[in-house]
Amino acid sequence: MNFNLFETAKDHIVITAHRGVSGGNIPCNTVTAYEIALKQGADMIEVDLNMSADGVLIIFHPDMEPRHLGLNCKLPEMTYEEIRKVRYQNFDRSPTQFGIPTFEEILERFKGRCYINVDKFWEHPVEIYRAIKRHNMLDQVVVKSSLSDPVLRVLEEVAPDVAFLPIVKNTFPQHEELLRRNVNYVGAEVVFASEDAEVAKPEFIEKLHRSGKLVWVNSIIYSYRSQLAAGHSDDTALSDSPDLGWGWLADRGFDIIQTDWPQMLIDYLKQNGKYSR
DSSP: OOOOOOHHHBOOOEEEEEESBBBBBBTTTTHHHHHHHHHHTSSSEEEEEEOOOOEEEEETTTOOOIIOOOSSSOOOGGGGHTTTOOOOOOOOOOOOSSOOHHHHHHHHHHHHTOOEEEEEEGGGGHHHHHHHHHTTOTTTTEEEEEOOOOHHHHHHHHTTTTTEEEEEEOTTTHHHHHHHHHEEEEOOOOOOOSSTGGSSSSHHHHHHHHHHHHEEEOOOSTTTBBBBBBTTTTHHHHHTTTTTIHHHHHHHSSEEEEOOHHHHHHHHHHHTTOOOO
């Protein structure tokens, strides 16, 4: 299977499954959650990275130990042998059979099968890049980070060929600078609280498209008090109006939508003629 994110985005809106698809007894960020996401038609899975005390990259959202594991601990303070014995809790806080996968396991399992978005790239950029290179998966992986000089220096000096999307909020004055930097700048993940924000406007999306860049938007909800796309969210689509939630994002021209409900989003887009570009 050939991977070219730009060609995929020309064909249809790219659907990213936020931490896979979880629910019931199946926790997020597990192999099973990612397999379900692919069964539901997701093009990309999003993984959160952390690291054990002895340097093993693991798939786990930092600081979520009490919520997801029921433990008052920090995985980065534990060895990988200790982490291997840990099991997720389900949504009712009962223990499950699901352990914490390593980044190496995820790369090997999903090689040639889907795109992989690495969130939390800024925590361990060198180790993450080396793992991607070892598995020969630069064409499948996209890394994201907020913009900072240290991250850009690492990208330029160590990983200039890895696909990179900066995470930008409301405005994006660094676009022209990134075009000049020695980084594989493929687009931007935009976060906005208002439809009037610069990064939410059609003119901004068209400007990035003219530069050959993609624009990623989030319909997920971390907290309803902090909207990532001005209320055009999974919650809005499922409880109020899919046209106002997902339809607005599709009509605006965003190339990639990250969701917790990939199958329902894809079904809606296809039924309303918004999936294909």
